[in-house]
Amino acid sequence: VTAEQLQHYPPPIADGFRALAASIHGVEAQQVIATNGGDELLRLAVSTFVEPGQAVGVLEPSYSLYRVLADLNQSPAVRVPLAEDWSCPADAARTFNEARAKLVFVTNPHAPSGRLTPVVQLSALAGELDALVVVDEAYVDFVDPDLGHDAVPLVSNHENVLILRTLSKGYSLAGLRFGYGIGAPGIIEPMLTKTRDSYNVGVVGQRLAVAALESRDRAAQTWEAVRRERTRLREALAQLGLDTPPSQSNFLLATVPDWAGHARTLCDALEDRGVLVRHFDQGCLRDKLRITVGTPTDTDRLLGELKTCIAAASPIGAPPEPS
Amino acid sequence: VTAEQLQHYPPPIADGFRALAASIHGVEAQQVIATNGGDELLRLAVSTFVEPGQAVGVLEPSYSLYRVLADLNQSPAVRVPLAEDWSCPADAARTFNEARAKLVFVTNPHAPSGRLTPVVQLSALAGELDALVVVDEAYVDFVDPDLGHDAVPLVSNHENVLILRTLSKGYSLAGLRFGYGIGAPGIIEPMLTKTRDSYNVGVVGQRLAVAALESRDRAAQTWEAVRRERTRLREALAQLGLDTPPSQSNFLLATVPDWAGHARTLCDALEDRGVLVRHFDQGCLRDKLRITVGTPTDTDRLLGELKTCIAAASPIGAPPEPS
Numbered sequence: 001v002t003a004e005q006l007q008h009y010p011p012p013i014a015d016g017f018r019a020l021a022a023s024i025h026g027v028e029a030q031q032v033i034a035t036n037g038g039d040e041l042l043r044l045a046v047s048t049f050v051e052p053g054q055a056v057g058v059l060e061p062s063y064s065l066y067r068v069l070a071d072l073n074q075s076p077a078v079r080v081p082l083a084e085d086w087s088c089p090a091d092a093a094r095t096f097n098e099a100r101a102k103l104v105f106v107t108n109p110h111a112p113s114g115r116l117t118p119v120v121q122l123s124a125l126a127g128e129l130d131a132l133v134v135v136d137e138a139y140v141d142f143v144d145p146d147l148g149h150d151a152v153p154l155v156s157n158h159e160n161v162l163i164l165r166t167l168s169k170g171y172s173l174a175g176l177r178f179g180y181g182i183g184a185p186g187i188i189e190p191m192l193t194k195t196r197d198s199y200n201v202g203v204v205g206q207r208l209a210v211a212a213l214e215s216r217d218r219a220a221q222t223w224e225a226v227r228r229e230r231t232r233l234r235e236a237l238a239q240l241g242l243d244t245p246p247s248q249s250n251f252l253l254a255t256v257p258d259w260a261g262h263a264r265t266l267c268d269a270l271e272d273r274g275v276l277v278r279h280f281d282q283g284c285l286r287d288k289l290r291i292t293v294g295t296p297t298d299t300d301r302l303l304g305e306l307k308t309c310i311a312a313a314s315p316i317g318a319p320p321e322p323s
Numbered sequence: 324v325t326a327e328q329l330q331h332y333p334p335p336i337a338d339g340f341r342a343l344a345a346s347i348h349g350v351e352a353q354q355v356i357a358t359n360g361g362d363e364l365l366r367l368a369v370s371t372f373v374e375p376g377q378a379v380g381v382l383e384p385s386y387s388l389y390r391v392l393a394d395l396n397q398s399p400a401v402r403v404p405l406a407e408d409w410s411c412p413a414d415a416a417r418t419f420n421e422a423r424a425k426l427v428f429v430t431n432p433h434a435p436s437g438r439l440t441p442v443v444q445l446s447a448l449a450g451e452l453d454a455l456v457v458v459d460e461a462y463v464d465f466v467d468p469d470l471g472h473d474a475v476p477l478v479s480n481h482e483n484v485l486i487l488r489t490l491s492k493g494y495s496l497a498g499l500r501f502g503y504g505i506g507a508p509g510i511i512e513p514m515l516t517k518t519r520d521s522y523n524v525g526v527v528g529q530r531l532a533v534a535a536l537e538s539r540d541r542a543a544q545t546w547e548a549v550r551r552e553r554t555r556l557r558e559a560l561a562q563l564g565l566d567t568p569p570s571q572s573n574f575l576l577a578t579v580p581d582w583a584g585h586a587r588t589l590c591d592a593l594e595d596r597g598v599l600v601r602h603f604d605q606g607c608l609r610d611k612l613r614i615t616v617g618t619p620t621d622t623d624r625l626l627g628e629l630k631t632c633i634a635a636a637s638p639i640g641a642p643p644e645p646s
Contacts, residue, residue, distance in 0.1 A: 001498075003495075005498050006496050006497075006499055006531075007495040007496070007498060008497055008498055009491070009497045010497075010498050036359050036500075037520065037522055040520055043520060047395075052375055072370075072517070072518060172326075172329070173330070174331055174332045174522075175329040175330060175331055175526035175527070176329055176525050176527065177522055177523075177525035178525075195395060197359065197362045197363055197366060198362060199360055199362065199497075199500055200500075201500070202359075202360075202499050202500035202525075202528060204525075204528070204531075208329075
């Protein structure tokens with residue numbers, strides 16, 4: 001990016017980026033909107049399609065911003081708890097419809113569990129719902145390509161599906177603030193022309209985003225490395241007695257068994273040793289830790305410190321022998 | 324900005340930038356909010372402080388976005404026409420108060436006239452109004468420093484003043500999308516914590532904005548050059564028969580006299596010759612052109628083409644002789 005380019009207002013709707021993203025995803029440019037991080041897309045979806053007072057549907061637990069945005073819009077949040085395996089309960093659509101939710105957030109892969117909902121189930125959900133379905137794919141780049149998962153074709157068959165992508169996770173560009181949405185033209189257009197700030201993404205962001213997508217083969221090597229490490233970390237955690245659901249994201253949600261102490265205590269002890277994991281002090285997440293998959297060195301470090309902390313916390317110092 | 328910095332989420336409220344801007348303006352960091360361009364600040368001001376249905380006050384003509392944001396907020400716009408000299412009419416505050424406007428936009432220097440309202444008048448207006456006064460200082464960097472104009476102290480005496488600054492004009496960084504607001508902590512805080520997207524400005528923007536403010540002495544040389552050229556252009560336009568009100572901005576609003584043809588026609592003719600000026604097809608602006616002050620070469624080019632176009636358009640070919 002040159003000083004000359006910085007001087008001028010950026011392409012207002014990021015044409016270059018839209019065309020590139022559209023060609024990658026096999027859609028038209030008019031089906032893509034570029035946003036100042038994925039968070040802006042979430043805000044635009046609510047403010048464009050939900051009148052104040054109309055309900056917003058949320059599967060819980062999930063990204064806390066969904067409920068913040070509902071509150072800001074003076075919209076009641078209809079909260080449906082996920083099933084124990086983090087899947088969407090069969091009656092969720094009915095509950096959302098009965099509460100007249102105008103928009104439903106679905107995180108896929110789910111955070112913080114990492115669970116992937118197959119496209120066929122998303123399609124069924126979109127078909128049942130009388131709401132706009134925002135499929136938040138912030139972590140989708142880490143899905144195993146062997147699964148052939150691709151939710152984008154949904155937007156051709158469902159006028160009520162908006163897919164969120166971001167460069168913050170899979171492209172390691174969280175500092176840049178660049179996300180985008182994919183949907184039917186009828187969904188993209190009002191956000192683009194009505195509610196969006198006229199120049200919502202700067203020229204630096206647009207340029208780097210184009211460069212990032214153009215060199216996605218390089219990013220894909222990182223995703224593959226994350227998947228390899230995810231498998232190894234998951235097995236090692238299981239050996240330590242910490243179960244995790246299968247994850248298609250770049251983190252694992254580990255349940256801390258009773259004998260290993262409280263998850264919160266373990267989280268703090270790890271932090272004292274310079275290892276950062278996330279603990280959510282809410283509902284079914286209280287006994288769990290979200291552990292981000294890092295480099296092999298990160299994994300070794302984490303496992304070593306985890307072993308030490310558990311040994312210190314537990315009078316047993318090891319999982320009970322299988323009976 | 325390193326790849327490492329791009330990987331991580333940016334400082335969420337741009338602490339470094341806030342501290343620097345605060346020290347430059349002689350306020351506390353908590354009185355500053357950084358935004359994704361000035362437009363985001365305008366949106367935040369409306370969405371944070373004006374409930375849907377409550378009125379927004381606008382002095383006309385002015386930046387068209389004010390009314391767009393009012394519409395988006397489902398707020399009626401109370402429109403008060405500026406006086407013929409582009410000053411704020413004496414009864415404007417009463418009109419806005421009677422309409423129960425919750426927020427009033429004041430552009431200073433005004434666009435597109437370039438007129439500067441002195442701080443003492445802004446202070447009186449803020450004192451009279453039962454509304455938040457958003458003083459849009461997008462063009463303030465071009466004000467002659469000999470005037471000693473500084474609206475920032477207003478925010479210490481008036482809880483209802485929010486000042487907008489941007490790096491798009493004075494710092495030639497429109498491509499970056501970086502603006503900021505200055506106000507009482509009670510005004511800044513709700514925008515910062517409630518309505519703003521969590522990471523509204525990226526790390527690149529934050530870094531370049533800090534660098535821009537740190538090297539503002541260099542930018543000040545450009546502002547001085549603009550002022551010199553503004554004076555020369557204004558005199559030359561007057562000699563061509565095109566009057567302009569005194570401008571403290573980086574543009575002049577020239578009235579096209581009847582004998583020189585229609586302003587729209589002149590605007591198109593100039594564009595055909597590669598010279599871009601702005602024509603606004605509304606009310607009292609219809610017979611005027613907004614001419615941006617450029618380099619000396621730009622001025623010479625403009626004046627030459629303007630002379631040619633006027634000669635071609637006018638049967639007289641010159642202003643009538645003074646009687």
